[in-house]
Amino acid sequence: xxxxxxxxxxxxxxxxxxxxxxxxxxxxxxxxxxxxxxxxxxxxxxxxxxxxxxxxxxxxxxxxxxxxxxxxxxxxxxxxxxxxxxxxxxxxxxxxxxxxxxxxxxxxxxxxx
Amino acid sequence: xxxxxxxxxxxxxxxxxxxxxxxxxxxxxxxxxxxxxxxxxxxxxxxxxxxxxxxxxxxxxxxxxxxxxxxxxxxxxxxxxxxxxxxxxxxxxxxxxxxxxxxxxxxx
Numbered sequence: 260x261x262x263x264x265x266x267x268x269x270x271x272x273x274x275x276x277x278x279x280x281x282x283x284x285x286x287x288x289x290x291x292x293x294x295x296x297x298x299x300x301x302x303x304x305x306x307x308x309x310x311x312x313x314x315x316x317x318x319x320x321x322x323x324x325x326x327x328x329x330x331x332x333x334x335x336x337x338x339x340x341x342x343x344x345x346x347x348x349x350x351x352x353x354x355x356x357x358x359x360x361x362x363x364x365x366x367x368x369x370x371x372x
Numbered sequence: 373x374x375x376x377x378x379x380x381x382x383x384x385x386x387x388x389x390x391x392x393x394x395x396x397x398x399x400x401x402x403x404x405x406x407x408x409x410x411x412x413x414x415x416x417x418x419x420x421x422x423x424x425x426x427x428x429x430x431x432x433x434x435x436x437x438x439x440x441x442x443x444x445x446x447x448x449x450x451x452x453x454x455x456x457x458x459x460x461x462x463x464x465x466x467x468x469x470x471x472x473x474x475x476x477x478x479x480x
Binding site: 290292294299300301302303304307309317318349353355358359360361362363364365366 | 374376402403405407413414415416417420422459461463466467468469470471472473
């Protein structure tokens with residue numbers, strides 16, 4: 260059964276803390292993505308990666324960075340968490356650089372106090 | 373820029389048909405995805421249209437008009453389990469831009 264696994268379903272962090280969100284896929288997909296989902300704003304793309312060591316900014320990259328050291332793993336990093344980064348974070352992967360359906364993880368709900 | 377519009381909420385009756393519309397304006401466009409998302413769960417793929425016309429898949433069909441920047445998702449024989457959010461996403465070079473989603477409530 261193909262899967263995208265996110266390391267934490269729920270996290271609570273304090274303002275200023277460094278936060279790591281991990282995502283692993285077992286489908287040998289080239290492409291991986293990080294979105295955040297907020298009520299009334301839909302899914303917004305933070306960063307994506309088409310290959311190992313490669314990253315591209317999405318629509319809202321400010322305050323975030325990413326790391327892709329291995330094909331199956333894509334990490335989202337909040338260098339200094341802020342309250343406006345409280346959100347649901349969704350990782351996804353796909354198999355095609357032209358077009359391929361996204362396979363999503365279960366999501367990580369982050370609360371920054 | 374990218375702009376995807378879909379209605380925020382819709383309500384329909386069990387057994388009926390409902391059409392969820394999506395309009396898009398994007399700087400580049402390959403195709404149009406529809407995803408279903410139940411509350412508290414991850415989105416799951418429903419359909420993908422790259423050519424104009426209707427694609428039918430069981431109770432669900434999706435339509436695309438590239439010239440009009442318009443798509444719709446048609447759900448037939450509605451069931452209670454179809455209560456969910458439906459996300460429209462325009463894709464370009466492997467990157468998808470999502471609308472805000474349409475929350476569909478199916479009533480008995």
